[in-house]
Amino acid sequence: MIVEAQVRDYGFSPAQQDEIWRRWREGQSFSLIGRALGAPMQNARRFLYQSGGVRITPQQRSEQHLSGSEREEISRGIAAGESGRQMARRLGRAPSTVSREIARNGGRDRYRAASADEAAYARGRRPKQAKLAQRPALRALVEAKLVLCWSPDQITGWLRRRFPGDATMQISHEAIYLSLYDPRRRQAIDRSLTQRLRSGRPMRRPKIARRPTGRGIIRGMVSITARPAEVEDRKVPGHWEGDRATRSHTNTSGLTGREKRLMVGP
Numbered sequence: 001m002i003v004e005a006q007v008r009d010y011g012f013s014p015a016q017q018d019e020i021w022r023r024w025r026e027g028q029s030f031s032l033i034g035r036a037l038g039a040p041m042q043n044a045r046r047f048l049y050q051s052g053g054v055r056i057t058p059q060q061r062s063e064q065h066l067s068g069s070e071r072e073e074i075s076r077g078i079a080a081g082e083s084g085r086q087m088a089r090r091l092g093r094a095p096s097t098v099s100r101e102i103a104r105n106g107g108r109d110r111y112r113a114a115s116a117d118e119a120a121y122a123r124g125r126r127p128k129q130a131k132l133a134q135r136p137a138l139r140a141l142v143e144a145k146l147v148l149c150w151s152p153d154q155i156t157g158w159l160r161r162r163f164p165g166d167a168t169m170q171i172s173h174e175a176i177y178l179s180l181y182d183p184r185r186r187q188a189i190d191r192s193l194t195q196r197l198r199s200g201r202p203m204r205r206p207k208i209a210r211r212p213t214g215r216g217i218i219r220g221m222v223s224i225t226a227r228p229a230e231v232e233d234r235k236v237p238g239h240w241e242g243d244r245a246t247r248s249h250t251n252t253s254g255l256t257g258r259e260k261r262l263m264v265g266p
Helices: 016-025 030-037 040-047 068-079 083-091 094-102 113-123 135-145 154-160 175-182 191-196 229-233 244-248 257-264
Strands: none
Touching: 016 030, 030 040, 030 113, 068 083, 068 094, 068 113, 083 094, 135 154, 135 191, 154 175, 175 191
C-alpha cells in the first residue's frame, strides 16, 4: 500500500520550494535558508521535516514512453488490421515497443487504449510498495535489529550472511533508510525507530552536510617525525620520554627544583 503524502507549502511558491531543496542539498542550515528567502526559519524547517528530508516530486510521464494519443493510434491500427510494423512506422516507434504494448494489454482482441494508458500510469507510479511492507518476516528482523541500535548497513550485512542466496530476506541499507524517512512508506516500518539510529534525527540530511567540518582537528599539526634535533639531547625540560618510574631514576643533578618538578611531575 502506497500512502499519498500531503505536502504543505507553508507560504513558499514553487520557485521558492525548488530553492529550499537546492540550498538543503548544499548543506545550508535552516536559519541560512530562511534568511535567503526572507522567511521565518521555522517555516523552512517545517517544510523540510514533513517529507523526512526526502523530496516528493509529482509523477511525470517520460517522453520516451507511449502517450495516450499514441495508444489511440495503436487501437485504430488494430481495428484497421495493420501489422505491428506498420503502426510502429507511422508512430515513429520501434516495432518491439508496439508489440510489447499490445501483448501486455490483452493482445489484439482485448486491447483498449484507455485501459492500457491507465495501466501504464499505475506501473510507473513511484515509490513502489516497500519490500518491508511485502515481507512481514523481513520487517520483523529489521525492526528487531534497529531496536538494538544496529545501523542499516550492519543489518544489510547480517542478512546477507544469515540468508545467503535468499533474495526475499535481503534488503539494501538505502531501502531501510527510505522506509524510515519517506512519509509515503510509513506503512512499511515503525518510523519511531529513527530514534534508534546513531544520528537520532527525524529526517535525512544531504551527504554534503555530513562531511567532516574540521571540528576537533588540530590546525597546523606537525608530525612527530618533524621534531627538531635538540629533542634527542634532552637538555630542555619537556623533552624527556618514558613513564614516571623511568623519570624517577633519571639523573637530576644540576637541575633546579622547578626543572625537577617539570620532569618528574607532581
